[in-house]
Amino acid sequence: MQNSELKTPYFMINEEKLIANLEKAKQLKACSGVKLVLALKCFSTWGVFDVIKPYLDGTTSSGPYEVRLGHETFGGETHAYSVGYTEDDVKEVAGLCDKLIFNSQSQLSAHRHLVEGKASIGLRLNPGVSYAGQDLANPAREFSRLGVQADHLDPTVFDTIDGVMFHMNCENKDVDAFITLLDAISTQFGEQLDKLDWVSLGGGVFFTWPGYDIDKLGQALKQFAEKHGVQLYLEPGEAIITKTTDLVVTVVDIVENGMKTAIVNSATEAHRLDTLIYNEPASIREASDNGSHEYVIGSCSCLAGDQFCVTQFEHPLAIGQQLHIEDSAGYTMVKLNWFNGLKMPAIFCQRVDGRIQTLNEFGYDDFKRSLSQWPID
Known part of the structure; x- marks a missing residue:
């Protein structure tokens, strides 16, 4: 044809260009120890997952169908997150995912019993700082519903979860700006992060952009992971298929x-x-x-x-x-x-x-x- x-x-998806982005992802993993999970909310065209799977560690999802798609067609680690789960949603995905991240303490309290013993449990935090070009996409915007803010946190929650997720970037092409955000969450939540097994830093980090200093990003991620004793994750979407x-x-x-x-x-x-x-x-x-x-x-x-x-x-x-x-x-x-x-x-x-x-x-x-x-x- x-x-x-x-x-x-x-x-028309160009496989050669896709591989070029994935090679940069491979470089980042090698120099940082970070794990990368594809954000299906950005790209779910599973017909090219055969190209992506050898480079990434799994998928992350924002709704029940994405969880199932990642589990069935990608494999590796399957992360599940939603701004608002119903009880049926949690029952549907708990047996399919490796990590299930709740958006609020109330959702965590209501549904964690459905997840225990099946998947690692996490909570999304909102650090109040972010990098986003438009307010519409800014997770730290005024009155944000995305994640738990520091002044609303029950400190005992960190004794009952395995990890946390921060999503605070949107098309961030500035490695220094990202490192500033990384330092901010380390300062704000460091004592709590030390108790956890893993931390996801979400997506929006545009490390495949031409000229991006991947090694500088990798070193910052490695230092953060070692400081707090956690496995780090990034959730690239656009960075993989740009x-x-x-x-x-x-x-x-x-x-x-x-x-x-x-x-x-x-x-x-x-x-x-x-x-x-x-x-x-x-x-x-x-x-x-x-x-x-x-x-x-x-x-x-x-x-x-x-x-x-x-x-x-x-x-x-x-x-x-x-x-x-x-x-x-x-x-x-x-x-x-x-x-x-x-x-x-x-x-x-x-x-x-x-x-x-x-x-x-x-x-x-x-x-x-x-x-x-x-x-x-």
Whole structure:
């Protein structure tokens, strides 16, 4: 199968680029002793787990289905966390996970009896400090519901749990900023951490970013682990799959109302939701910073403000032309939806040997079945 034979829209995962990120993860593990568990909330496309599994130690989850998926398709360690468990949720995942992390002391108190003897028990703490570009993604934002704050902690809780989780970063590309946060939690919670077996530092540490000082990060992690006598975990998501995947679309129309808009057969609201949620313009491979032809890359949804970006090209765009929307793996496939009844992008992987593997394709029956199931009683 050749790329030219594929019908847009589709995602194309590049295995070679994925391995390049994973080699950096391997380097970090070697110099730090940290264990890495893939954050399925960011990327759950299990058709390429065969590539990822040799490099990472397992998965971490934010809901019951992710726990089951990690257990069934990835193996290794399976970590379970949720902002709010029901009793049925805990019963469902307790036998599938190695570590179960509660978000609050009340959840811990209500459900720990369902976990004891089955999994290691942890609690999420909120240190009140964080690194996040937007308040929407800031776990230490005002009135945050994520984790237990220091002034609300019952100090005896540390005698009854095995570990804790901090998640205080979002796309943190600054190793010094991360080390500052690490020092802050060591100072604030050090005495309690000394009683534990493990500490998860969550995700959002962008150690695969070009130029990132992996060895400096590794040394800081190693010193923290030795100081407190704990096994450290990181929960990378975006760091593992960044810049590995394009969303390939086709220009279906060009309209003009003050600016030229190239309408493509995809939509941010349906296929690349974080572009819309965080107002972060997408990058187009074919674009040029020095181009003299400016276009809005607009979606084919009915939402007036649904657009991928405004960018420039060296030459005018044409109907039927394909565009590659870059870096479209993280928080994309896990958020796909059927808004406007748009065609769902297929998911492919280009393997190192050049072979294109079909991971999934979707059709009308998938759309119809997602809304109701016949016969209706």
